[in-house]
Amino acid sequence: MRAPLLEELNKRILIGDGAMGTLLYSYGIDRCFEELNVSQAEEVRHVHEAYINAGADVIQTNSYGANRIKLARYGVEHEVTRFNRASVQLAKQAARPETYVIGTIGGIRGFQKQSVELQEIRAGFREQADALLSEGVNGLLLETYYDFDELREVLQIARALTDLPIITHVSMQEPGVLLNGMTLSQALKNLEELGADIVGTNCRLGPFHMIEALRGIPLPKKAFLSAYPNSSLPDYREGKLHYENEPEYFKKYAVEFRNEGVRLLGGCCGTTPIQIQAFKQGISELEPLESKVVTLHQEVIKVSNSGDVPESSLYNKVLTGRSVFVEFDTPRHLNTANFFKGVKALQDAGADAITMADNSLASPRISNAAIGRLIKDRFDVPPLVHLTCRDRNLIGLQSHLLGLHVLGLHNLLIVTGDPTKIGDFPGATSVYDVSSMELIKLIKRFNEGISYSGKSLKQPTHFRVAAAFNPNVRNLERAVQRLERKAECGADYFISQPVFDKERIIEISEATREVSAPIYIGIMPLTSARNAEFLHNEVPGIRLPDDVRARMAAARDKEEARRVSLDIARELIDTAMEHFRGIYLITPMGHYTMSVELIKYIKEKESKLAVQANGAGVTL
Template structure:
């Protein structure tokens, strides 16, 4: 081929192909599509030929997910080179002399953002790009990137690997804005400055909403603009995804895409040769757009990244003084009398906050948000509401968080959550759309006024976020490294799992010496020897020293066990208060009187520490 794809784009609009996966899916194939490059090569070649016959000037290799990370889901991570090389060979076999072949590499961090480190993504990208480039493609296509940092990183790598044209596509969940709140126009400008030859968007949005987004995008200074919309919003029929396919609709929108400056126009999810033929017919008599008037999309609203939430009373206590938080879980039934008597008793004892788990041990309880609102309105203690990743998908999480903000419940403890199989409903689904770190990031994004999809919330939320810390592990340094990663994600302070060993508390203090975020040491009274053995052997994240279990085993009767438990807790509290400024009491099985007595003990110790500190100041 004489001319490069960039030479041709200077002269006319090119039509790309549509969805490879949609056609393969329609053939009854529902497995790793990239593996078909070697096992069912004729089916892949047939898809390429169908799009070329429909009028596609540009086709993509069947390599979107042919990277080590995604292939590992099928146990095929060692086939990266073979699958990618085969994808190029098949595309070139189907191509006409004037057809351009793009080597396609898809984004890793997709709609449900996974915890994949950028270093891992970079290594995976190099391996895949090297295989595609070795077979003589006409250009690289980097498509379906929801995470702008990921796309920016891999574009930089690609630019060092080849002088071939590079096409970069971001993906939007909301028209005009990326998931991180960045206006898409700003993102495309940045990609062009970094060396992309064609910049644009693909996937997620159909023609209508993609046009809405493109109205806010100026013509690139040197690069060309591209768009690969979905066919439509998918429907779910008889267990399969179904897309509407109206060719006249696409023929009409081809003109609108041209009027927004698009020079490379193809299709993504749901598109078939029918839509590609309609696109071809729609732009057949049109010249490329040379100038354009930009319309700012109304949803692109900037909120300052520096905006900080008003300081909560609870967070003030964690930073500026000694305090004790008490975990007191809501009931599993609707008789709340005992619970609110406990809240009153804890308030009278001097507890600084009441915290409530989010269906601990995967067993349903009264909503901690509902009870938290009642505590906020009736008592003088702020509630700390736990939030797990287990029970709500991304839709439910965002809705729940916005509701918490409206209710004025701004103090959260974010945790992963116990798997459902250990709870009352072992057949229930554990969602885990996000990890605890990703949820912390999401909440801090809300504090900037930006939703998960990147859309403006119109004003910021006001959350302070505590995170869980499990020091009951063999490698404490590794646990501290995880704690530091949570700080990078936005965690404001930490609450530990219950610790039953004084030496472990001292070790935690040493290991976290460089950590500025406040840490609350978890202390949990034991109710009996059986309770001690249960916690040690069956509850994740809790380990009891042999001497503690032996002391509880030596007790006889409830009162003796209670007194021994208090003696153990007092020693632990004394050690914790000598090294940390916060205690997190965990009320065992609703026995709030045990927590009340320990709160009184802590408050007494606080007064002693305060008197000592005052006397030292006087001497100074």
């Protein structure tokens, strides 16, 4: 009679199976793998049999993504119970009397943590776990969890549902550290304390790096240690992923995994029965490791709070008094003479910062980082650089942030970015690997000296983060709620889209009364009646009142249109200065002289208000 799984692990090292998807993919199948439990059951059973023939003692059900959330991508979310029960039945049909069948449940969250709420994950997990347990599995495997919060939540649910063995696998981007900066050693200890019977890691790393991660891991006190490495780093050939498969390499590393205390050894992405057989051969004559001496050389990751970050003069202005920022976009060509002439004029007028969009309206311009550095070197006005989620993937965003820090550009405005369809190259890809909120969190993590993957940056960055605020919506309360969520993510202050309605400015003031972070109200002078109509009818997030459009339409020539536009802007500024300390001037189409006039107006008005306040004994 077969001993229970944990009793068997106490006596010997067990071999798990390899990747289900890799084999199915090699057969030419490229769709929802969990649906195959019903439509192509024989193919799934053959995969199980291949791994058992190769020496696997423990096989997983084909249920990694058989949850309501992932199945919804294929329109089969109503089939959760059917697919999961079928996965157990197929594994049992393939199993030998000595084979252990483990019900597999994969992680949901990856890079985009907040794309799925924990409440939804909990409900989906419970539904899937119930289906697997109802068919009599020998245990549960919770694998490929990049988000430790998610794994902690579902482990507690699983532990409440069953006394069967539970295996928990975290996944790492960097050897030895999780995405949240927690060390692998601490993560496995926490999982053991929460009731996991077998703790370990799978996916992302091949044998070499997984062994490196395990070197500093002591043997668990109560649980057993497991490892399911990838076959190798993937190669991309003719539109498909390929993994190298050298069995002797895996046979050699099986010994090293044993020497680090691993009791359950299987494979993840790219592994096939060839690697599993090599693992089996590698540990065939080895006894489990009973004790392990670990010398920890853990790198200290410096965590810096806001008090440790050198404050920029710009952020001090944000916090301490009235200020005016001017958006002045970089040129779409290489003749920069007029642009820098405009910067000089804006500086002389008294602008407190020059801000530059990140390829506004999805059209290419000179890099705002390059121009920002030149402004920093040549002028006495700080640059504020916009950063969108649209143009760079997660790799490029992190590289760009590191570069901005090295360049000394520490003031950022984070925006989602206009979709590429509205720009000069509508066929270009909009990336959006992260949302604006996730990007704010990433930047704040950099300020702690930790990269997105959890690895130390060796020193913290010093960014101050402004976030975009769009009040030009029907439901202002919802827009303020989004603003508050950005503040929770770490936004230091906010800059609004242009507002063209005095009453709306007052409404914004009332709606944001409880918001502690400073808010800059966007004011953009119009250039003509055509410009007004274009903004009102075609630019997302901008609406103009009827009277503003009528006043612009009544202008008889360019000069009158300019005068009317500046009058409208001054009226908006008057209202904004009654309710907010910050003004954000948006220079229209490079017409910096309009911004210069408005800066002078703001500064003169500010001086008058200061005199009045001093006379009344009030501090502004």
